[in-house]
Amino acid sequence: MDDTGDTALIARCLGGQQDAYEAIVTRYQRGLFTVALRMLGNYEDARDATQNAFVKAYEHLNTFDPEQRFFSWLFRILKNECLNVLRARRPSQPVSLDLPSDRAADPVEVRERQRAIQTALMSLSTEYREVVVLRHYTDLSYDDIAAALGIPATKVKSRLYTARQQLGELLMDWRVAR
Amino acid sequence: MTNLNDPWNDDEVTRTLNDLPPVDPPSTLVNDVMSTIASRGAARATHPSVIPTKRGEIMAKKVLWIVAATAALALIAMRLVGYPPVEKGTEATIGAAQRYQSPQISSADVKTEDAQLQTFLQSDLFRQLTTDKTARQALKNKDFQKALQEPAVRAALASSDVRSAIGSVKPGVAGDAAALAKYDLSIRAALDANAALKAAFDASPALRAALVSQDVIAAMNSAALAAVLSQADVSNRLSNDAAIRAVLSAPDVAAGAAGGAATDVVAR
Numbered sequence: 040m041d042d043t044g045d046t047a048l049i050a051r052c053l054g055g056q057q058d059a060y061e062a063i064v065t066r067y068q069r070g071l072f073t074v075a076l077r078m079l080g081n082y083e084d085a086r087d088a089t090q091n092a093f094v095k096a097y098e099h100l101n102t103f104d105p106e107q108r109f110f111s112w113l114f115r116i117l118k119n120e121c122l123n124v125l126r127a128r129r130p131s132q133p134v135s136l137d138l139p140s141d142r143a144a145d146p147v148e149v150r151e152r153q154r155a156i157q158t159a160l161m162s163l164s165t166e167y168r169e170v171v172v173l174r175h176y177t178d179l180s181y182d183d184i185a186a187a188l189g190i191p192a193t194k195v196k197s198r199l200y201t202a203r204q205q206l207g208e209l210l211m212d213w214r215v216a217r
Numbered sequence: 218m219t220n221l222n223d224p225w226n227d228d229e230v231t232r233t234l235n236d237l238p239p240v241d242p243p244s245t246l247v248n249d250v251m252s253t254i255a256s257r258g259a260a261r262a263t264h265p266s267v268i269p270t271k272r273g274e275i276m277a278k279k280v281l282w283i284v285a286a287t288a289a290l291a292l293i294a295m296r297l298v299g300y301p302p303v304e305k306g307t308e309a310t311i312g313a314a315q316r317y318q319s320p321q322i323s324s325a326d327v328k329t330e331d332a333q334l335q336t337f338l339q340s341d342l343f344r345q346l347t348t349d350k351t352a353r354q355a356l357k358n359k360d361f362q363k364a365l366q367e368p369a370v371r372a373a374l375a376s377s378d379v380r381s382a383i384g385s386v387k388p389g390v391a392g393d394a395a396a397l398a399k400y401d402l403s404i405r406a407a408l409d410a411n412a413a414l415k416a417a418f419d420a421s422p423a424l425r426a427a428l429v430s431q432d433v434i435a436a437m438n439s440a441a442l443a444a445v446l447s448q449a450d451v452s453n454r455l456s457n458d459a460a461i462r463a464v465l466s467a468p469d470v471a472a473g474a475a476g477g478a479a480t481d482v483v484a485r
Contacts, residue, residue, distance in 0.1 A: 153238075
């Protein structure tokens with residue numbers, strides 16, 4: 040993602056040119072929505088969380104520090120939105136894995152596998168799930184993930200290792216059940 | 218061949234995670250975001266202090282909750298810490314009555330003089346002193362008062378020879394050094410019997426001046442003062458400031474009530 044271009048667009052937004060923000064939303068909507076979907080496992084929730092994150096980011100654009108990556112800053116806002124959604128869910132309420140219908144063309148076995156992976160992801164705790172999602176579904180480096188989460192890079196790696204271990208066990212159960 | 222009961226290795230998990238494809242966001246997402254921003258901007262322009270959120274809550278309500286929670290926490294903290302402190306005896310009162318409370322009189326506040334002084338103040342000798350102008354005038358003299366506090370001086374003045382020697386000094390010579398020297402000789406002769414006073418007399422020009430002052434010379438001829446000075450136990454009373462104050466305050470009252478006034482002075 041082009042940080043230099045971000046800076047110019049943000050400067051235009053702060054100067055009152057609202058259309059510049061449209062360019063930012065267009066640029067980051069795919070990455071942010073994917074993260075939201077993998078974090079929440081529900082298409083509608085992911086859409087609401089992404090939309091709210093973009094709106095709040097616009098309203099607090101003057102607090103953005105140009106020294107950091109814009110996507111990292113956006114992610115922190117999105118993470119709060121996702122946590123709000125997860126908190127609003129009742130613990131006993133099963134997660135409805137409402138995945139995008141445009142992938143319906145995939146073979147049944149592939150869709151089944153994708154659903155199993157998403158189910159396993161949702162079984163992880165939030166702090167493990169977020170490192171997996173940021174590592175596998177964004178182009179952030181370990182340092183960028185560490186900055187976005189506010190933890191050391193070593194902790195990112197250790198959490199990622201533990202998360203993969205847990206995913207391996209969860210997916211083994213799925214393979215046995217097939 | 219993979220055993221179904223083998224846990225997945227790290228590479229396999231990674232490959233599986235990467236199998237999940239990127240997902241296209243809703244096609245209306247950009248428009249939805251921009252229209253929400255535009256509508257919120259318009260709402261803020263018309264209601265700048267109230268920003269509606271997605272769930273219909275208003276910021277003012279959040280602020281109200283925060284203020285209420287803060288107040289509750291403050292009250293709990295004050296209760297736990299015990300601030301402000303409640304004074305003993307003011308519990309359950311709106312405000313403690315601020316009455317003046319004078320302290321109880323204590324034994325230290327009651328000053329009693331010794332019985333001998335009281336006896337002296339009620340004696341005929343004391344009454345004579347209070348009615349003798351020359352004696353009172355002498356007792357007003359600060360140097361004489363100071364001299365009377367010396368036991369040696371009182372002992373010397375108990376001698377009629379010393380008193381007559383001092384009393385023989387003619388009035389008007391106190392400021393005349395040559396004339397005074399002449400009388401010094403007679404006083405010194407009279408003091409031969411009292412070595413201590415003689416030494417003090419020689420060493421202290423102030424004492425000499427006090428004893429040969431006009432007031433004291435005149436007082437040496439006072440029968441009342443002579444009567445007091447001649448009795449060692451009684452003259453000892455004149456070393457007491459209270460007694461002298463009593464004598465000096467006596468003119469303020471009728472002669473017959475002098476004793477009562479003196480008692481008041483002592484009580485002060």
